[in-house]
Structure formats: C-alpha cells, structure tokens
Amino acid sequence: MNTKDIVYISLFAALVAVLGLIPAIMLPTGIPITAQSLGVMLAGTILGAKRGGLAVLLFIVLVALGLPLLSGGRGGLGVFVSPTAGFVVGFPIAAFATGYLMERLPIEKIGIAAGIAAVIGGIFVLYICGIVGFSIVMGKSIWVSTLAMSPYIPGDFLKALVAGSLTQAIFAARPQSVLSKQ
Amino acid sequence: MLSLVSSKTTRYHSLSTGLKFAALFVFSICFVMSSSLTIQSIGLLVVIVAYAVEGTAFLWDGVKRLRPLLIFIALICVWHTITLDIEQGLILCLRITSAVAFANLVTMTTPLQEMKDAFLWLLQPLKWVGINTASIALALAIMIRFVPVFLEQTNNLRTAHGARSTKKASWRIVFPVAIAVLDNAEHVTDAIRARRGY
Numbered sequence: 001m002n003t004k005d006i007v008y009i010s011l012f013a014a015l016v017a018v019l020g021l022i023p024a025i026m027l028p029t030g031i032p033i034t035a036q037s038l039g040v041m042l043a044g045t046i047l048g049a050k051r052g053g054l055a056v057l058l059f060i061v062l063v064a065l066g067l068p069l070l071s072g073g074r075g076g077l078g079v080f081v082s083p084t085a086g087f088v089v090g091f092p093i094a095a096f097a098t099g100y101l102m103e104r105l106p107i108e109k110i111g112i113a114a115g116i117a118a119v120i121g122g123i124f125v126l127y128i129c130g131i132v133g134f135s136i137v138m139g140k141s142i143w144v145s146t147l148a149m150s151p152y153i154p155g156d157f158l159k160a161l162v163a164g165s166l167t168q169a170i171f172a173a174r175p176q177s178v179l180s181k182q
Numbered sequence: 183m184l185s186l187v188s189s190k191t192t193r194y195h196s197l198s199t200g201l202k203f204a205a206l207f208v209f210s211i212c213f214v215m216s217s218s219l220t221i222q223s224i225g226l227l228v229v230i231v232a233y234a235v236e237g238t239a240f241l242w243d244g245v246k247r248l249r250p251l252l253i254f255i256a257l258i259c260v261w262h263t264i265t266l267d268i269e270q271g272l273i274l275c276l277r278i279t280s281a282v283a284f285a286n287l288v289t290m291t292t293p294l295q296e297m298k299d300a301f302l303w304l305l306q307p308l309k310w311v312g313i314n315t316a317s318i319a320l321a322l323a324i325m326i327r328f329v330p331v332f333l334e335q336t337n338n339l340r341t342a343h344g345a346r347s348t349k350k351a352s353w354r355i356v357f358p359v360a361i362a363v364l365d366n367a368e369h370v371t372d373a374i375r376a377r378r379g380y
Contacts, residue, residue: 006317007371010324011332015363017325018332019356035356042360058321065297066186066289069329074250076186076289077206078282081214083254138258139274148257162353169357170364177364 005051008179012043012055013062017069034071037156040091041122041163044098045114046170048180053096060091086133090126097121102180110171110181115164122163123156186289188243192236194291199300202288214281219269222276229283247286251278298322324370335362 016039043052059069068075070088079088098121107113127149135145171178194202213225233241255275262271292300298319305315336359343351 001314001317003374004367004371006321007324007374008367010321011328011363011367011370013321013325014328014332015360017329018336018359021333022336022355035353038353038356042356046360046364058325061301062322062325065301066292066294067326067329068186072250077285078247078289081210081278081281081285082251083278137278138254139270140261144261162356166357166360170360173361174364177367 008047009051009055009058012039012047012052013058015039016043016056016059017062017067020069020071021073035159036071037091037094037122037126038159038163040095040126041098041114041118041160042166044095044100044121044180045102045117045163045167046178046180047099048103049096049099051179052099053092056095057092060088063088081137083134083137084130085137087126087130089133090129093129094121094126097125099180109168110178111164111168114167115160118160118163119157122160123153126156127153185294186247186286187293188240188290190236190240190243192240192291194236194287195293197291199292199296202292203300206284206288209284210281214277217273219273219276222273222280226276226280226283229280229287232287233283244283244286244290247290248279248283251282254278294326328366331366332359332363335359 016036019039020034020036022035040056043055046052047055063069063075063079064077066076070079079085098117101117101120102113105113105116107116127146131142131145131149134140134149135142138145140148167178171181176182209225209228213221213228216222216225230241233244255278258271258274258278262268262274302315302319305313305318308315336355339355339358340351343355
C-alpha cells in the first residue's frame with residue numbers, strides 16, 4: 001500500500017466521521033436520517049472495494065478507541081455491544097461490497113453504477129449485518145428485527161440516490177480522484 | 183479533538199489498558215452470556231457500584247451516556263408486555279444495560295493515546311504476515327488530525343450557504359466537502375512523499 005492509498009483511506013475515514021456530525025434530516029415520517037451511511041456508500045463508490053472498506057474500517061477503529069464519531073455523538077466500546085452493533089460492524093463490509101460492485105458493474109454511466117452499487121452494498125448488505133446484529137443483541141427473530149428496522153429503509157434509498165448523483169458530479173469535477181474507476 | 187474520556191480522573195485511569203480489556207472480557211463471559219435473572223441483576227449491580235465508588239457525578243455521567251439505549255429498552259418493554267414474557271424482557275434489558283455500561287466505563291477511563299497504543303500492540307502479530315503496522319499508525323494519526331479540519335470546513339460551508347439561501351444546506355453540502363477532502367488528499371500525499379521520500 002503506497003502513501004497515496006494511506007492518505008485517501010485516512011481522509012475518507014475523516015469524511016465519514018464528519019458526515020455523521022452534520023445535523024440529521026427529518027423524514028416526513030418523523031424518522032431522522034444522518035449522512036453517515038452516505039459517507040460509507042461514497043467510500044465504496046469513490047475509493048473502490050479495498051480502499052473504501054479500509055477507510056470505513058479505520059473510522060470504526062477510531063470509534064472503538066473512544067472518539068464520539070458515530071451519528072449522535074456516539075462512540076467507544078459500548079457501541080459494539082449495543083443493539084446497533086451489527087450496523088457498525090457492517091459499515092466496512094458495506095463499503096467493500098459497494099466498491100466491489102462499482103469496480104465491476106458493466107455500466108458506463110458512473111452515476112447509475114454508483115446508485116446500484118450503493119443500493120446493494122450500502123443498503124442490502126448493511127441491513128443484513130444490522131438486522132442479524134439487532135436480532136442477536138435483542139434476542140428477537142430475524143423477521144421482528146427486520147420489521148423494527150424497516151422505517152429507516154426509505155431514507156437509505158434516498159441516500160443511495162444522492163450517492164449516485166454525487167459520485168457522478170465528483171467524477172465530472174475530479175475524474176482522477178475516483179479511484180474505483182482507475 | 184472530541185473525546186469520550188471522563189474529565190474526572192478516577193482510580194480506573196491508572197489501571198493498565200490490558201487489565202481493563204481483560205476485565206471487560208471476563209465480565210462479558212460471567213454476566214452477559216448468562217440467561218439467569220439473578221446473575222444479570224448482580225451484573226448490573228457490579229457495574230453500578232463500579233461507577234458509584236467514584237462519586238455521584240461520575241455515576242450520573244455514566245447514566246447519561248446510556249441515553250441512546252432508551253429507545254431499545256422501550257422497544258423491549260413494549261414487546262415483552264405484549265407477549266407476556268416479562269422475565270425474558272427484564273433479562274434482556276439488564277444484559278444490554280450492564281454490557282454497554284461496563285464497556286463505556288472502559289472508554290471513559292482510558293485516554294485515546296493509551297487506547298491507540300494498546301490497539302497497535304494488539305496488531306503486532308500482523309508484522310509476521312508482512313503487514314506494515316507503521317502505516318496503520320500513520321493512517322490513524324492523519325485521520326485524527328483531519329476530522330477537526332474537515333469539521334471546520336463543513337461549518338464554514340454551511341455558514342456560507344446560510345448567508346446566501348433561506349433553505350437548509352442538508353445533503354447539498356456533501357459535494358463541496360467531498361471535493362475538499364479529495365483536494366486535501368492530493369496535497370497531503372505530496373507533503374508526506376516529500377518528507378518520507380516515497
């Protein structure tokens with residue numbers, strides 16, 4: 001891994017952290033959505049599988065070490081035994097999956113490829129991890145856990161759309177920086 | 183830099199990070215894994231005493247940090263009242279609360295630098311498989327340095343947007359922030375290459 005990779009990974013980890021600190025947007029249903037999982041999607045669509053996954057893993061390490069970088073100012077070891085632990089552990093896996101798809105989807109339009117990769121990696125894969133984690137910690141069935149998480153899914157679809165259009169715009173502005181397409 | 187470490191210096195601050203991690207591991211095995219109401223109650227009592235010996239303010243600080251759990255505790259209460267399985271609900275509430283509270287206690291009493299040192303020590307075996315742990319230490323340092331920088335840039339952009347628009351900046355702010363991150367990445371890479379020689 002060269003210096004450029006280390007720097008991109010570190011700075012994207014910082015971006016994911018900062019996006020969690022931006023105030024949440026309220027959906028009409030009253031459910032708050034934060035930009036943190038948007039950062040996870042962008043890490044995959046812009047940095048690709050390996051660097052994107054490592055950037056989000058680095059972010060999770062800093063959370064575990066005690067920095068309050070998760071949305072709502074959460075952090076520390078307690079996060080990893082709480083009901084949302086599956087989502088936290090799933091963040092790097094979701095970024096990796098998003099990046100993996102972004103690198104391999106045979107779609108020319110960057111925005112569409114990024115949107116599809118974000119839906120599959122940043123929603124489908126992330127929710128599998130999150131729901132399994134929730135089910136284990138809360139002692140509930142997968143079905144009940146899925147039901148509990150379902151109000152957040154529409155907001156994440158909006159984020160996947162935003163991730164697609166942002167990746168397209170970033171590719172237009174800084175094509176050399178979209179490492180998933182190099 | 184933001185931190186979750188308690189501003190009050192406690193007796194736990196002087197304990198080694200390895201010992202605190204071992205205590206967390208033993209606590210998880212003894213209490214969290216059990217499905218007995220009595221053992222779960224003892225577990226929570228142990229955690230409350232561990233906080234309380236440092237004074238009421240420290241205990242209250244610990245309680246406040248459990249706030250994100252409230253929604254889940256409420257969910258468990260509602261669900262187990264409907265299913266009339268009150269004992270199982272109580273066990274779950276006690277287990278989640280004591281596990282998170284004990285883990286928070288370790289976080290609150292271990293400064294970031296000590297956590298970082300312990301983490302890098304734990305990574306030592308990676309050297310045997312050819313992974314350079316110095317790169318991981320560098321990545322941690324760069325990230326810690328740049329979170330406040332990007333936070334300030336984000337706040338500046340939001341202020342600038344607020345001065346020109348009546349609408350909230352919301353997700354529109356992400357594009358200029360991401361561009362700033364990518365531009366910074368190029369500059370920082372050049373700066374590090376110039377200093378490290380590669």
